[in-house]
Amino acid sequence: MTPDEALPYQMAALGLLIGSFLNVCILRLPVGQSVARPASGCPRCGHLLAWWENIPVVSFLALRARCRSCRTSISWQYPIVELITGLLYVGLTLQYGFGWLLYSRVVLVSSMVVLFMISLRHRTLPAPIAQVGIGAGVIFSMFAHPGWSASLLGATLAGSLLVIAFVAARLRRQATPSTGNATLLAMVGAFLGWQGLLVALALTPLVAATLAGARLASPRVSVTFGACLAAATMVAAFADGALLRWAVGHPA
Ligand SMILES: [Zn+2]
Numbered sequence: 244m245t246p247d248e249a250l251p252y253q254m255a256a257l258g259l260l261i262g263s264f265l266n267v268c269i270l271r272l273p274v275g276q277s278v279a280r281p282a283s284g285c286p287r288c289g290h291l292l293a294w295w296e297n298i299p300v301v302s303f304l305a306l307r308a309r310c311r312s313c314r315t316s317i318s319w320q321y322p323i324v325e326l327i328t329g330l331l332y333v334g335l336t337l338q339y340g341f342g343w344l345l346y347s348r349v350v351l352v353s354s355m356v357v358l359f360m361i362s363l364r365h366r367t368l369p370a371p372i373a374q375v376g377i378g379a380g381v382i383f384s385m386f387a388h389p390g391w392s393a394s395l396l397g398a399t400l401a402g403s404l405l406v407i408a409f410v411a412a413r414l415r416r417q418a419t420p421s422t423g424n425a426t427l428l429a430m431v432g433a434f435l436g437w438q439g440l441l442v443a444l445a446l447t448p449l450v451a452a453t454l455a456g457a458r459l460a461s462p463r464v465s466v467t468f469g470a471c472l473a474a475a476t477m478v479a480a481f482a483d484g485a486l487l488r489w490a491v492g493h494p495a
Contacts, residue, residue, distance in 0.1 A: 250341060254332040254349075259299035261353055262328030266321050269360045272369045288313035299325040320360070328356055331477065338481055347383035348480045351376075351434045355473040355480075358427060362469035368423035373430040380433025388484075389436025397432025397440045404428065424468050431476050439483040446475035446486075 268278050284291045290312035296302050303322040310317060331352045339345045354376050362368055377398055384394030405425035412419045432440040450471040458464045479486070 247341075251333050251336045254336040255329045258329035258332030259325050261332075262325035262356075263297070263299045263321075265328060265353060265357050266324050268357045269320070269324065269364075272357070272372070273361050273365045273367065285310040285312060285315060287315040299329075324356060324360065328353065331356070334481060343383065343387035347380075347387050347434060350379060350383065351431075352477050352480050354430070355476050359470050359473035359477075362467045362473060363464055366465050366467050368421075368427055368469045370423055370426055373423070373426035376430035377426070377433045380430055380435075383434065384436065389439060393436030393438065394433050397435060397437040398429045399432075400437045400440060401425065401428035401432040424472070427469055427472060431472065431479075435476070435479055435483055438487055439479055442483045442486050443472060443476045443479040446478050447471045450474040450478075 264278070267283060271278050282291055283297060288310060290310060292302075296306065296311060300322045303317060306317065308317050308319070309315065332349060335345055335348045335352065339348060354372055358368055358372060381391060381394050381398065385391045389397070402425070405422075405428070409419055428440070428444075431443050435443060447468070448471075451466055454464065454466045454471060454474075458466055
């Protein structure tokens, strides 16, 4: 197997491992706990996981979705997040090949997996991820698509949208929009550029409609703007170029 052929498999393994870490972030960030310490354990009985109980997807299946110590059931969220992260990494590798654009998109979709899950479950977005994300997006864009100028424009466009929404809400004496959503918009703009930001925004209502359908099955799911934008950004991370060419080639 050549290094090029091996890359998607390596990225699949990396995606599963990072997915396992993203689960820790999803669980701990909303409640203000450290993602580094303590080691992972059962939330009910405190049983600390041995290394072989911490293997992405495999351990979940081997333990038959139950804690080895107290038999409490383990959430399906863990293997699903791990699998989806693995699949996203493989997809991005096949799409972009090895290079700065792959690094950039991998960081972007990993952050979006965390923000999507947290927004879905807690109706809030932890500000630090998106704040760090704005800086990371601009830095990656110096080395890869969309370039630093489109990246800065994207972040600025997001800021301007917030100012407009803020002024409009004030004039109509409605609740002002949350800064969490604005920071997330700016992060997406910094990674995808202003063009990719528009693609993600255009996809957001489609995701909202899909999530509204899912909500009929599971009422615990909340259809927040943040969750919809995060999911739309994952799609845009793959297809922003293709969708832009399509939109330009087929003017309405
Ligand atoms: Zn337990």
